[in-house]
Each structure stands twice: as structure tokens, then as C-alpha cells.
Amino acid sequence: MSRRSLHATAPAPAALRSRLDRAREAAASAGTDALLIAPGSDLRYLIGQAGGSFERLTTLVLPAEGTPALVLPKLEAPGFTDVPTDELGIELLTWVDGEDPYRLVADRLGAPRRVAVGDNTLALHVLGLRAACGTAEQTLAGPVLREVRMRKDATELAALRKAGAAIDRVHARVGDWLRPGRTEAEVGADIRAAMVEEGHSHADFIIVGSGPNGASPHHDVSDRVIEKGDVVVVDIGGPVPEGYNSDCTRTYSVGAPRDPEVTEVYAVLLAAQRAAVEAVRPGVPAGEIDATARRIIADAGYGDRFIHRTGHGIGLDVHEEPYVVAGNDLPLRPGIAFSVEPGIYHAGRWGARIEDIVAVTEDGVESFNNRPHELAVLDA
Incomplete structure (x- = not known):
């Protein structure tokens, strides 16, 4: 480049x-x-x-x-x-x-x-x-x-808002490409092209984790052929011309999910992600956002399957301060932007993650990603 x-x-x-x-x-x-x-x-x-x-x-x-x-x-x-x-x-x-x-x-x-x-x-x-x-x-x-970098000014927040809208438009098109008989790599290639079409400078990363690959949070793409009934984690992001990044995850099912546990587990994940976003406001320690999501998942019996922090700061870097993780006592302040992305992973079977980029406002939170959060069940 x-x-x-x-x-x-x-x-x-x-x-x-x-x-x-x-x-x-x-x-x-x-x-x-x-x-x-x-x-x-x-x-x-x-x-x-x-x-x-x-x-x-x-x-x-x-x-x-x-x-x-x-x-x-x-x-x-x-x-x-x-x-x-x-x-x-x-x-x-x-x-x-x-x-x-x-x-x-x-x-x-x-x-x-x-x-x-x-x-x-x-x-x-x-x-x-x-x-x-x-x-x-x-x-x-x-x-x-x-x-200096953690608290974004109005221009930076506008760029992050633009990036969030661009990646939302890509997620709106994923259903056109995600279907049985195609490989993760083929779907990833379609997503890569669409990211540029929708306003990104380029794709920084593309994760299409189908079936058991969805249980690997940092999976890339592979030659695995997507099958009917697969749950698929799609985590994608990259910079817009201003240099600020998108990062958004949605979870899809290619037809009705094969595993009968998916509906119950996904409901827990959805509740955890919503509660964590709603907990964001000035003065709340970053670690409390992690604890909010983690308590709901642990209380449902899936605590050992949530294997990463709840979020990370974002801006010119996809991952930057602050990190939304246990023990981080940093009080959130207006202008701080970060991801909220709990996940539940069943090794060797399937996984699910929901991720939005949010920013702390003077009295609460703004989400830069606004696609539906429910499990997207596609025609197959």
C-alpha cells in the first residue's frame, strides 16, 4: 500500500x-x-x-x-x-x-x-x-x-459514525452471499469487494466462521464449504478514507440452526450485549461494562465459553485504548469509543458473537452500528 x-x-x-x-x-x-x-x-x-x-x-x-x-x-x-x-x-x-x-x-x-x-x-x-x-x-x-487519543473530538466521532454506517451497509448484504455450497473464502471475497463499494478504503480483516470455525474468535476464512444449518460468525472491519475504522460482528444461521441449543444460547448472548451497551455512561469504570455482560452469561451457565474481553477502544487503530476488561478501573468519559462484543463459543461445534461500536456521550451512549442484533436466519 x-x-x-x-x-x-x-x-x-x-x-x-x-x-x-x-x-x-x-x-x-x-x-x-x-x-x-x-x-x-x-x-x-x-x-x-x-x-x-x-x-x-x-x-x-x-x-x-x-x-x-x-x-x-x-x-x-x-x-x-x-x-x-x-x-x-x-x-x-x-x-x-x-x-x-x-x-x-x-x-x-x-x-x-x-x-x-x-x-x-x-x-x-x-x-x-x-x-x-x-x-x-x-x-x-x-x-x-x-x-490524548482516547477521547475523540467531533471530527473523529463523525469519521467513526461514517465507518459504522458503511459496515452496516455491508452486513445488510451478507445474506446475498451466505448460502450452502459456497466456501467461507468465497463469501469473504464478496464482503471484501462490498466494503470498498460501501465506502471503506480497504478491508482490514474479514472473519467468516462457519460451523465449528465460529468457535474460534479470531478465525479468518477457509475453504470450508458452508452447510445448511450452520451458524456463521461474520466479523468485519476496516478504515474509511479519514483513517478511522469500523468493526462489527453479526451472527447468521444458514436456514434453521442445526443445533437445538442455538436459540437458547443466543438469547443469553443478546441479553448480555444489550445490557452491556445500556450500562455505558460517563463515570462508569470500563471494567464494569465487561462485568455486566459476563454476569449474564455466567449466570446462564456459559461463563467458561466467554473467552475474551468484552471490548476494545477503536479509532485510527482497530484495537486501542481503552480495553473493556476485568480490572480496568478507568472511568468512561464523553468521546471515548469502543466495541461491545461478548461471545459464546462451543468448541468443535459453533459460536456466536454480537458486536457494536459505541461512544460515550455526555449523558449516556451512542451506537455507531444499528443493524438488527437478533440471529439472522437466512433462507437456505
Whole structure:
């Protein structure tokens, strides 16, 4: 994929400047002298450009105080011409093969006490920066940027809303493709094409888990032939041009479900997912949303078949903070967006999951996915 496709729609310079300022403030509050941000979603969030991570160092040097600098190979500079560096107050520092980019960063920083490197920085660059920065303590930038990225602004929420509507339109068409005699891979290919048709830049992931494959939460697609009576988990998502992602799961039955237990179990799952969504409001700990879904499933006797957390944050990454999991005491706040996706899985037989992306509002919750949640029984 080209770098240009990764930043097809960038935020306005004023929005980026605000993000940079908030990141610097967060670094200062954390006692960190500078953030060193590698290519990826953090870089895209801060400057509107994700870049690419290779053996040559590219990093945004974002000091708590002082002028930020974008350090990158000179040969990569043409790919960053859309970044409004002047308006953002970022100095461009290029280097060529044979020069030491780590020393360039270290000289820029002076004598830092603590620097925070992006969570997804290649070990090659982490170690190079560590050697160049001498006695500076290295920490992760993730905990600093988490507070900045978790609460989405109106523009980000609009992009997530757009992504949710796009993936809903795809789910509305799944019944056209899911039928006996077709393979999971064939259905997945139809879904992939439809995701682009309905407004996604591309499909990030496609899960079509039929029959026993539905009991594997992170199944992909396979050559398994779909049979009449199969329960099928369809979990799909990807970015819209703004870079923000959809992620939505619905469960289908190809004709009446073969297993007589499906109706009863699915009713439990549906109640758990609804209750978890209804529990979302400002001030509620993230872990309580997980507990709400888990209590209903456990009380019905299926607790050992709910084998993953209830949800994850979403934005420029499909999975990001906060994680809706037991023990997470983070109070939910307006603008935080995440999935609510309990599942029940019967190993070797079938599985079911229901997933919506929701956002915390000032007084409750908004769902970005609005397709019916009931088991979709298709003609077969």
C-alpha cells in the first residue's frame, strides 16, 4: 500500500496543532522530556501522515518544551510534502545514508533525563536511540498518548459514525452471499469487494466462521464449504478514507440452526450485549461494562465459553485504548469509543458473537452500528 493511501484525508492544521500541544502537555505532566514517535497511527494522529517504518530511522521528536522536529531520510522527504510543517511549527531534519540519525536525534534533545519512544518503534531504532541518548531513561509513549487519543473530538466521532454506517451497509448484504455450497473464502471475497463499494478504503480483516470455525474468535476464512444449518460468525472491519475504522460482528444461521441449543444460547448472548451497551455512561469504570455482560452469561451457565474481553477502544487503530476488561478501573468519559462484543463459543461445534461500536456521550451512549442484533436466519 502506498504511503499516500494511508493519509488520503488528513485533519486541518489547527486540529493537528491542538493534538501536538496536548501531547506536549501530557509529556510534561508525565515528567518526560520528549516523545519520539515512529511511523504508524500515533504519527498520523499528530501530523496527519503515518509514514512507513523501515530500517532507516524516521521519528517525530516532540519535546515537552522547545521546537518539534521531524527527522527522516532525505529520500523519504517527498512523501511528507503534504504535512503542513510550517503551520505546525515543526522543523524538518533530513539525513542521508552514511550519517548517524540517532546522533541527530540525540543532539537535538541535548541531555534528556527521560524520553518516551512510540510503542511500535522497531527494536533496531529503540536500541539505536538508547545508545545515542546515553543515560536517558527510556519509557513507552503509549501511556502518555493514551490520554490524548482516547477521547475523540467531533471530527473523529463523525469519521467513526461514517465507518459504522458503511459496515452496516455491508452486513445488510451478507445474506446475498451466505448460502450452502459456497466456501467461507468465497463469501469473504464478496464482503471484501462490498466494503470498498460501501465506502471503506480497504478491508482490514474479514472473519467468516462457519460451523465449528465460529468457535474460534479470531478465525479468518477457509475453504470450508458452508452447510445448511450452520451458524456463521461474520466479523468485519476496516478504515474509511479519514483513517478511522469500523468493526462489527453479526451472527447468521444458514436456514434453521442445526443445533437445538442455538436459540437458547443466543438469547443469553443478546441479553448480555444489550445490557452491556445500556450500562455505558460517563463515570462508569470500563471494567464494569465487561462485568455486566459476563454476569449474564455466567449466570446462564456459559461463563467458561466467554473467552475474551468484552471490548476494545477503536479509532485510527482497530484495537486501542481503552480495553473493556476485568480490572480496568478507568472511568468512561464523553468521546471515548469502543466495541461491545461478548461471545459464546462451543468448541468443535459453533459460536456466536454480537458486536457494536459505541461512544460515550455526555449523558449516556451512542451506537455507531444499528443493524438488527437478533440471529439472522437466512433462507437456505
